[in-house]
Amino acid sequence: MKRNTWQREAVREALVTADGFVSAQSLHSTLRDGGSPIGLATVYRALSDLTDGGEADSLQSMEGEALYRACTSGGHHHHLICRNCGLTVEIEADAVETWATSVAAANGFTQPQHIVDVFGLCAACSRAAAEQ
Amino acid sequence: MKRNTWQREAVREALVTADGFVSAQSLHSTLRDGGSPIGLATVYRALSDLTDGGEADSLQSMEGEALYRACTSGGHHHHLICRNCGLTVEIEADAVETWATSVAAANGFTQPQHIVDVFGLCAACSRAAAEQ
DNA sequence: GCGCAGTTGAGAATGATTGTCAAAATCAGC
């Protein structure tokens, strides 16, 4: 059975409120700072429940941390992430989907899964970086 | 100054010999098993030197480990990796390159970097899996 | 209110990776 606890709700809420991708760690401190004495293990559990249920999205940052984000569209999509401020843009990538599938098939591979993410500096951060 | 030690050579050698992507850990045990009393820290150092120097390629597996492989072509390329046996095929991805660049630009992002890797089951492993 | 199975949380455990630092190995010059 699946229970509804304020902890799970709090994690979902914090994830939706967060703007870009956030790490489990920072989500945890955000929650603690917001006055919720929630445990780190619980945050991890809630996050993996959410991702399993398709309500959240996860990816590995370039530094190797796992990052999470509330999933706006249920479907499959990819991300364009600002590596400075974490701003995230969801991108449609039909072209990449079909490319991945066909290149896999061409080499005899089956059950293709792909990791496709683009990191860069968003407009604002690019400007800020240029000014220095 | 950069010195040539047998340890560094051994790591390069082991990396070239390995067929697909290998983790630093397994590279280390392979070397120890092969009779080289090399230290784990040294393997990590050698690997990051190699990747910095463009002689090796690294990526994160789906399980979060860092995997390394000797880079055959100096240029930029992506990989199609068998998630069962580690067999790796280097793939040309000009289409993806330009897609990544243009989608980044379209959203005001600069300095795009992208992670594009396809995992699947190679022909042999697909067959083996089907037989069970 | 009761009982109990799912859930929590503090801390320990894990596992990959990086830092530390004394000892050993390498290279350049003699």
Add this chain to the structure above:
DNA sequence: GCTGATTTTGACAATCATTCTCAACTGCGC
């Protein structure tokens, strides 16, 4: 070949994200 300065090594500790453990707790159906 020998010397000395300097880099590199390697055993071990430290770190960091994540997962596990397990006793205490709690939501939910009765």
